[in-house]
Amino acid sequence: xxxxxxxEKLIRKLHYETSAETxxxxxxxxxxxxxxxxxxxxxxxxxxxxxxxMKTKITKLAAAAVIIAxxxxxxxxxxxxxxxxxxxxxxxxxxxxxxxxYSIMTHTPVESMPTLRQQMAFKEPGYMRTTTADxxxxxxDWNQNKGITLLPPKREYIDFxxxxxxxxxxxxxxxxxxxxxxxxxxxxEVLGEKEIDGRLLQGFRVTQGDMIxxxxxxxxxxxxxxxxIEYANSPGMNTIMTDFQFNIELDDSLFSLAPTEGxxxxxxxxxxSTVTEEDLIAYLQMWSTWTxxxxxxxxxxxxELPKVTAEMIxxxxxxxxxxxxxxxxxEAMQMYRGIMFVTQLPAESNWxxxxxNVKYGDNQTPIxxxxxxxxxxxxxxxxxxxxxxxxxxxxxx
Amino acid sequence: MLEDRLLLWKxxxxxxxxxxxxxxxxxxxxxxxAGNLLDDKAGAEDVVQDVFIKLVESVxxxxxxxxxxxxxxxxxxxxxxxxxxxxIRQRNxxxxxxxxxxxxxxxxxxxxxxxxxxxxxxxxxxxxxYEQRETIVLRLHGDLRFRQIAKMQNVSTKTAQSRYRYGxxxxxxxxxxxxxx
Numbered sequence: 113x114x115x116x117x118x119x120e121k122l123i124r125k126l127h128y129e130t131s132a133e134t135x136x137x138x139x140x141x142x143x144x145x146x147x148x149x150x151x152x153x154x155x156x157x158x159x160x161x162x163x164x165x166m167k168t169k170i171t172k173l174a175a176a177a178v179i180i181a182x183x184x185x186x187x188x189x190x191x192x193x194x195x196x197x198x199x200x201x202x203x204x205x206x207x208x209x210x211x212x213x214y215s216i217m218t219h220t221p222v223e224s225m226p227t228l229r230q231q232m233a234f235k236e237p238g239y240m241r242t243t244t245a246d247x248x249x250x251x252x253d254w255n256q257n258k259g260i261t262l263l264p265p266k267r268e269y270i271d272f273x274x275x276x277x278x279x280x281x282x283x284x285x286x287x288x289x290x291x292x293x294x295x296x297x298x299x300x301e302v303l304g305e306k307e308i309d310g311r312l313l314q315g316f317r318v319t320q321g322d323m324i325x326x327x328x329x330x331x332x333x334x335x336x337x338x339x340x341i342e343y344a345n346s347p348g349m350n351t352i353m354t355d356f357q358f359n360i361e362l363d364d365s366l367f368s369l370a371p372t373e374g375x376x377x378x379x380x381x382x383x384x385s386t387v388t389e390e391d392l393i394a395y396l397q398m399w400s401t402w403t404x405x406x407x408x409x410x411x412x413x414x415x416e417l418p419k420v421t422a423e424m425i426x427x428x429x430x431x432x433x434x435x436x437x438x439x440x441x442x443e444a445m446q447m448y449r450g451i452m453f454v455t456q457l458p459a460e461s462n463w464x465x466x467x468x469n470v471k472y473g474d475n476q477t478p479i480x481x482x483x484x485x486x487x488x489x490x491x492x493x494x495x496x497x498x499x500x501x502x503x504x505x506x507x508x509x
Numbered sequence: 510m511l512e513d514r515l516l517l518w519k520x521x522x523x524x525x526x527x528x529x530x531x532x533x534x535x536x537x538x539x540x541x542x543a544g545n546l547l548d549d550k551a552g553a554e555d556v557v558q559d560v561f562i563k564l565v566e567s568v569x570x571x572x573x574x575x576x577x578x579x580x581x582x583x584x585x586x587x588x589x590x591x592x593x594x595x596x597i598r599q600r601n602x603x604x605x606x607x608x609x610x611x612x613x614x615x616x617x618x619x620x621x622x623x624x625x626x627x628x629x630x631x632x633x634x635x636x637x638x639y640e641q642r643e644t645i646v647l648r649l650h651g652d653l654r655f656r657q658i659a660k661m662q663n664v665s666t667k668t669a670q671s672r673y674r675y676g677x678x679x680x681x682x683x684x685x686x687x688x689x690x
Contacts, residue, residue, distance in 0.1 A: 119681050122630050123649050128544035128553060129537070138558045139532055145562040146528060505674055 118488050120504065211235045211362045215355040219348075239367035251367050260369050269371040305331070313337055349423075387453040392480065393497050395450020398443060400472035404431050408467035408479055408495075412454055457482055462490075466508065470495045478508050513577040521568050532561060535578060538650065539585050545646045546589040548635035556592055560584045575657075582651030583661055586643060593639070626684070633683040641676030644669055 130138075211234060218228045229245040240252045252259035261270045303315030303326070313328040328338040341351040371377075399409050403424075410420050424430060457463045460483070467479035474495030481492040481502070489501040519527035536557060543553035560581060564571070573580060634642055640662060647653045647661075659669035 119630075119677055119684070120649055122627060123545075123634070123645060123680075125627055126541070126545055126631055126634070126650075127537075128541045128550065130540060130554065134554065135536070138536070138554060138561075139529075141558055142532065142561040142565060143525070143528075146525065146565045505670060505677070 210359055211357075213355070213357045213360065213362070214353050217352045217354075219350055219352075233362055233366060235362045235364075235367060241366055251369060253367065253369055256369070258369055260371060262372055262375060267372075267375045269375045269377060271369075271377070308338065311337060348426075387449045387456065389453065389491065389493075389499070391446070391449035392453040393450075393493060393499070394446050396467065396479070396493070397472065397497055398446055398450075402430050404429055406472045408470050408472065410468040412451070412465045458485070461485070464508075467495075472497070481507060514573060517568070517571070517573060517577065521571070528565070531564075531577070535581050536561070538578065539581055542582055542585050542646060542650045543589055545631075545634060545650060546586065546643060547592060548631075549592075552589075552592050556585055556588045559588050563588075579651065579653055579657060582647060582653055583657070586647055586651070586661060589643075629684055630680065633680050636683070637676050637679060641672045641679070644672040645676045645680075648673055 213231065213233045216230050216232055231243040233241040233243075242250045247264045249262040249264075250259060258271070263269065303317055305312055305314055306328075307313070308328060311330055312332070314331040316327045316329075317324065319325075324342040326340040326342075327336070328340075329335065330337050336356050337354070339353040343349050396408055400406050410424075454463060454465075463480070463482035465480050466477075470477050470479050472495065475498060477495040478492045479495055481490045483490045483504075487501075489503050490507055492500050492502045492507070494500070513531070516527045516531050520531065539557045539560060540553055543556040544550055547553050547556065563584065564581075634645070637645070643662070644658055647658050648655070653661075655666050655669045655673070659666045662669060664672075
């Protein structure tokens with residue numbers, strides 16, 4: 113073995129395996145313990161209740177869908193206040209659902225950021241379609257990790273890969289969902305009944321970190337009617353989900369990845385297949401010139417970024433100044449290329465972003481690192497935007 | 510991440526399928542982790558079984574704060590330490606058994622080694638001081654961060670990183686030495 117060979121790679125190859133018999137025996141012993149455990153519990157939910165949802169790659173659903181799932185999971189967890197029947201009914205509705213549709217509306221207090229309205233549709237196993245109010249359509253097939261966005265104004269489309277985000281809790285694009293995952297076992301507050309849009313609804317409120325969830329259920333029909341999410345750290349911003357429908361017929365063609373006839377591939381001024389580390393660095397530098405204090409973007413999380421940006425605008429953290437339309441376009445393209453560099457990195461690159469609150473010029477603080485394909489070392493970008501090759505054991509923890 | 514949490518939640522509410530999914534997802538990794546920690550394949554099987562039984566027994570009160578793989582890896586590491594302590598207490602019995610039949614040949618669990626180099630590496634790993642071996646195995650097979658390993662070992666992060674480096678250096682020099690021979 114030559115010294116240069118990567119011993120870590122070899123160690124990772126030291127796998128143990130076992131016969132099917134042994135595997136069955138161990139699992140059988142564990143199941144015996146499980147059965148013993150379950151006999152001691154009363155009123156458990158029938159296992160087959162979960163059959164449908166088990167088939168769904170829930171982690172891969174779009175954030176908004178997972179929010180619904182997590183909120184509903186939270187609903188069941190509320191329990192203990194005489195409303196279990198309502199909860200159970202709603203959860204069962206979700207669990208048996210082969211399809212689900214709803215509307216989602218996100219409002220920010222920033223005047224320049226209009227309220228975003230979208231229709232969401234899901235179909236097992238792992239198909240998602242979003243339609244914006246102005247007709248932009250995105251379809252993602254999580255089984256193939258592929259997606260397509262249709263842009264009606266110019267009859268263009270964009271194909272994209274959907275699998276490049278890692279599931280690290282600190283960097284996970286579904287971080288908003290992570291905030292919901294630890295909903296308490298009981299609601300903070302039972303809101304009682306309230307008439308909304310002509311329907312008498314029963315409300316429950318659960319606060320989780322900076323996220324305040326209000327869930328409205330029609331106690332007569334036991335239908336989930338409305339979910340409202342407010343963000344304590346972003347006053348004035350909220351998300352409202354309504355128009356829930358379960359198990360309606362959704363034709364497979366709605367989730368086709370084929371572009372609509374007559375649509376052409378969107379011409380991107382820059383070929384994103386050629387984006388490089390330099391594009392990321394240029395984006396980071398550009399952002400640091402936008403902020404008054406010279407800090408880098410707080411996050412690369414595509415869901416968090418618009419919210420955080422809106423809040424930063426509101427707090428006056430960006431500098432003033434006129435820019436020409438040409439310059440704006442150039443900056444938008446640079447931003448696009450920088451973000452695309454990151455989104456195109458495979459999960460195996462183990463990329464991490466740690467630039468929040470770091471100011472440009474800080475040559476001691478790593479703000480981004482990733483492992484290029486085939487490389488034994490990581491590329492680490494520091495706060496002064498210098499880059500070094502660093503062995504894995506010397507990475508920031 | 511979320512998938513694990515949903516599986517756990519469903520398991521908590523009675524779904525055996527959810528537990529089976531968790532088991533099938535992580536049992537293999539945990540077996541590899543325990544096998545490399547203990548260098549005792551039968552023991553690895555016991556440890557992994559114990560860890561999953563513990564998970565079953567505690568599911569009612571269990572509250573996952575990190576990721577499930579890290580949690581299970583930490584449990585395997587702790588249980589492996591217990592196992593080693595227990596093995597030391599019974600070392601005379603174990604030694605006699607080992608003389609008669611190596612654990613590897615008795616157990617149905619075996620190292621999936623397909624090259625002489627990996628066999629040497631496995632032996633060399635078994636020769637490392639336990640703390641170094643544990644650090645390397647938890648880092649590379651358990652995907653734990655140095656901070657998590659340090660916390661478990663009750664040392665500083667720097668110490669955990671040093672153990673990792675020293676361990677790798679030793680493995681490298683051991684293997685190189687063998688090749689030169």
